[in-house]
Amino acid sequence: MVETADQKVxxxxxxxxxxxxxxxxxxGGRQGRRGGSVLPGFGLSLGFAVLYLSLIILxxxxxxxxxxxxxxWEAFWQTVTSPRTLAAYRLSLWxxxxxxxxxxxxxxxxxxxxxxxxxPGKRLIDAMVDLPFALxxxxxxxxxxxxxxxxxxxxxxxxxxxxxxxxxxxGVVVALTFIGLPFVVRTVQPVLADLDPEVEEAAASxxxxxxxxVRKVILPELVPAAVTGFVLAFARALGEYGxxxxxxxNMPMKSEITPxxxxxxxxxxxxxxxxxxxxxxxxxxxxxxxxxxxxxxxxNRNLRAAETE
Amino acid sequence: xxxxxxxRLVRGGGGHAERxxxxxxxxxxxxxxxxxxxxxxxxxxxxxxxxxxxxxxxNGVDAYWAAVNxxxxxxxxxxxxxxxxxxxPLNLLFGLAAAWAIAKFRFPGKQLxxxxxxxxxxxxxxxxxxVFVLLFGAQGYLGHWxxxxxxxxxxxxxxxxxxxxxxxSPLVARELIPLMQSQGNDEEEAALxxxxxxxxxFRRVSLPKIRWGLLYGxxxxxxxAMGEFGxxxxxxxxxxxxxxxxxxxxxxxxxxxxFSAAFAAASLLTLLALITLGIKSAIEWRTAx
Numbered sequence: 197m198v199e200t201a202d203q204k205v206x207x208x209x210x211x212x213x214x215x216x217x218x219x220x221x222x223x224g225g226r227q228g229r230r231g232g233s234v235l236p237g238f239g240l241s242l243g244f245a246v247l248y249l250s251l252i253i254l255x256x257x258x259x260x261x262x263x264x265x266x267x268x269w270e271a272f273w274q275t276v277t278s279p280r281t282l283a284a285y286r287l288s289l290w291x292x293x294x295x296x297x298x299x300x301x302x303x304x305x306x307x308x309x310x311x312x313x314x315x316p317g318k319r320l321i322d323a324m325v326d327l328p329f330a331l332x333x334x335x336x337x338x339x340x341x342x343x344x345x346x347x348x349x350x351x352x353x354x355x356x357x358x359x360x361x362x363x364x365x366x367g368v369v370v371a372l373t374f375i376g377l378p379f380v381v382r383t384v385q386p387v388l389a390d391l392d393p394e395v396e397e398a399a400a401s402x403x404x405x406x407x408x409x410v411r412k413v414i415l416p417e418l419v420p421a422a423v424t425g426f427v428l429a430f431a432r433a434l435g436e437y438g439x440x441x442x443x444x445x446n447m448p449m450k451s452e453i454t455p456x457x458x459x460x461x462x463x464x465x466x467x468x469x470x471x472x473x474x475x476x477x478x479x480x481x482x483x484x485x486x487x488x489x490x491x492x493x494x495x496n497r498n499l500r501a502a503e504t505e
Numbered sequence: 506x507x508x509x510x511x512x513r514l515v516r517g518g519g520g521h522a523e524r525x526x527x528x529x530x531x532x533x534x535x536x537x538x539x540x541x542x543x544x545x546x547x548x549x550x551x552x553x554x555x556x557x558x559x560x561x562x563x564n565g566v567d568a569y570w571a572a573v574n575x576x577x578x579x580x581x582x583x584x585x586x587x588x589x590x591x592x593x594p595l596n597l598l599f600g601l602a603a604a605w606a607i608a609k610f611r612f613p614g615k616q617l618x619x620x621x622x623x624x625x626x627x628x629x630x631x632x633x634x635x636v637f638v639l640l641f642g643a644q645g646y647l648g649h650w651x652x653x654x655x656x657x658x659x660x661x662x663x664x665x666x667x668x669x670x671x672x673x674s675p676l677v678a679r680e681l682i683p684l685m686q687s688q689g690n691d692e693e694e695a696a697l698x699x700x701x702x703x704x705x706x707f708r709r710v711s712l713p714k715i716r717w718g719l720l721y722g723x724x725x726x727x728x729x730a731m732g733e734f735g736x737x738x739x740x741x742x743x744x745x746x747x748x749x750x751x752x753x754x755x756x757x758x759x760x761x762x763x764f765s766a767a768f769a770a771a772s773l774l775t776l777l778a779l780i781t782l783g784i785k786s787a788i789e790w791r792t793a794x
Contacts, residue, residue: 211558219675220616222683235693236703239611245603248595249621250671257624259639259646296567302545309542312620313535323786324550330725330778333630334752335771338759339553342560349552374549396528406530435629437735438752442759455631455735462635462739467644474632485627489620 216329216378220492221424261477263471275472279455280448285476287365288454292433295372299429303380304422310381311388328377333438343442363445368453371439376429378436383425384418391417420498424491431484434477507620508617557775560768572769577746581754582773584662588750589730592669596726600677601719605711608685609693622678634668634739660742664749668736673729680722684715717788728781732774 264272275281275289309315310322328336344351344361347475351362391414399409445451452460454477461470530538562569572578603622607615625633639645641658651658658664693713696706712719736751741748745757751774758767 212686215612217679218626219679219682220617220623224677225587234688234697235609236610236697237605237708241602242606242610245599245606245618248599248674249618252599252667252674253621253624255665256636256640256671257628259636262646263639301579304543306542306545308540310515312529313539315539319786323782324546326782327554327778330728330732330781331736332752332755332771332774332778334734334755335557335732335774336553338755338767338771339557342764343553343556349556350548370549374553377549393528393719400528406528410530431627435627435632437629437631437738455629458629458631458635459739462631462638465644467639467642470635471639474629474635475667477629478626478632481627481629485620485624489616502621 198459201215207343217382217384218488218492219385220489221495223415226489245348260471260474264274264475267468267472271468272472272475275469276476278451281454282472283449284452284457284473287368287450287452288477291365291368291372291453294369295376295433296426296430298369298373299376299380300422300426303377303425304384304418305383307384307388311385325381326378328375333375333436334442336366336374337371337439337442340374340439341367344443362443363451365444365451367443367445368440368451371443372433372436373418375436375439376433379428379432380422380425383421383428387421388414420491420495424495427484427487428492431481431488434481434484511553516765521535554775557768557772560765561712561772563765563768567767569769569772572766573773577749578751578754578766578770580746581749581751581770584665584749585731585751587662588666588669589727590664592673593723593726594731595670596674597677597719597723599674599725600679601680603678604685607682608688609690622675622682625675626790630672630733630735630782631739633671634736637664637667637671637740659740660744660748662748664740665737665748668740669730669733672733672736676726676729677722680718680725681715684718688714717792721785721788723783724781728777731777 201291213237306325310318310325329373341362343349344354344367346362348362354361359366361370377402396409399413404412435455437453440453441456444453444456446456454473458470458474458477461467461473529535562599584592603618606612607619638659641647641651641664643652643659645659671722692710693706696710697703701709729766731750732752733750738748738753738756741753741756743749743753751770755767755770755774758764758770
């Protein structure tokens with residue numbers, strides 16, 4: 197075996213190392229073995245887990261559905277199709293999509309640089325990629341708002357150039373980009389590390405240029421992981437609240453994201469309205485969860501196929 | 506044949522390999538990609554991070570200390586610590602139990618259980634807080650009963666704790682399930698064969714095997730529990746000095762234009778995040794060796 201990349205940053209095996217990725221994506225092809233039933237504690241552990249899950253997650257979450265069921269169809273429809281709600285849905289969708297797209301491009305680039313190049317501060321940067329996952333969102337929010345404000349460190353350069361970030365929809369995209377930063381990097385990194393260098397060597401010896409190798413050999417291998425990271429970043433951005441509200445300006449119809457609209461309705465004790473808005477939003481989030489599960493299923497199937505080869 | 510020689514991986518000292526020829530990009534491209542990466546990280550990560558500490562110390566160390574060592578700030582810190590002290594052990598137990606069942610046994614509905622464990626991450630924090638208002642609030646399903654018995658959950662600390670548990674519940678399980686699945690059951694089975702009791706096996710064999718993953722899961726749960734904002738914001742009611750946690754305290758100060766005090770409080774949370782990442786890196790470095 198030829199060692200392919202700088203060993204200073206520990207190689208990521210998606211199954212073994214902590215990352216902000218869901219379980220389904222990291223549990224790999226292996227499932228609990230048949231012999232597992234010899235071990236004790238199955239009833240106790242499963243019973244406790246299911247009870248806890250029901251009490252803390254499922255019963256509280258079911259209130260959204262129960263509450264929605266008590267609304268008349270007209271009231272529900274009127275709330276979720278009101279111009280203000282539609283504007284909030286639209287902003288949440290396109291800003292999350294834009295932020296995930298930015299993260300798609302820069303996430304792949306970051307994973308590439310971290311896996312392939314040697315430079316000072318590499319370990320530090322590799323660790324810092326997870327910062328948005330560990331930093332409280334309110335802190336991120338006030339920091340970004342201050343940096344991009346008109347008299348902020350970056351704002352005072354950007355505003356004269358005509359780029360207004362703070363208190364505009366662009367600010368929403370910036371905050372959501374920050375929040376989604378780890379996902380594409382952490383899905384693409386292990387794939388890049390596992391890539392067999394012989395394929396590249398073969399392409400090179402057959403006369404392919406570097407650009408051709410990257411475009412036709414390496415990038416296609418990264419597509420499934422990058423798409424998964426994109427969907428994760430998009431899903432995370434959709435629900436985000438804390439980091440956005442400080443930088444967004446929060447003007448109804450213009451820069452008001454859906455979670456903020458729910459918050460405002462709750463503060464006005466309009467629980468029916470908040471529930472209606474939340475219900476549609478939850479359905480969107482759950483659909484994304486299904487997409488993520490499908491991507492994980494496809495990945496695990498491929499892993500299993502590779503293992504049996 | 507000259508080309509293949511140019512494309513070889515040339516081993517450097519200490520096990521490092523340098524890619525040459527068509528196996529890496531031209532030097533100029535490499536510099537360009539690195540430059541773009543650094544610029545991106547600067548704009549989104551490093552400049553905001555640096556700003557937190559600069560703004561916090563803007564008016565000197567004394568002002569910083571005064572902002573942190575002030576009754577309302579200290580009360581917020583205490584409430585944040587209390588929340589974490591309750592939420593982290595409960596989610597630790599849940600994570601251990603869920604991971605044990607999922608990684609060590611086969612049973613129908615396992616994929617569904619995994620999906621449900623990850624569910625809170627698919628729910629907006631605001632909705633995570635809202636569900637507890639719908640359940641325990643004055644107009645909620647249990648509201649009347651709670652009022653009759655004078656139990657306060659919403660706009661009080663119990664609501665904050667519940668919302669925090671909800672939001673951070675997947676984290677320990679997330680770390681442990683993949684780890685335990687990749688490790689298998691051989692050692693546990695050997696321990697049982699040699700006559701260990703179930704508890705002995707768990708304590709002496711299973712726990713040491715997962716200790717690093719467990720540690721990171723706990724540290725991350727702690728950071729997220731102390732930093733949770735959206736869900737806690739919904740259930741707390743923002744009653745100053747009574748139901749504010751540290752992140753809510755940051756928000757209130759910021760909205761009152763007390764920027765350096767806001768950043769002083771924020772710097773505490775930022776330090777917590779940096780320590781969390783430091784522990785994570787140390788663990789990765791350890792396990793990679």
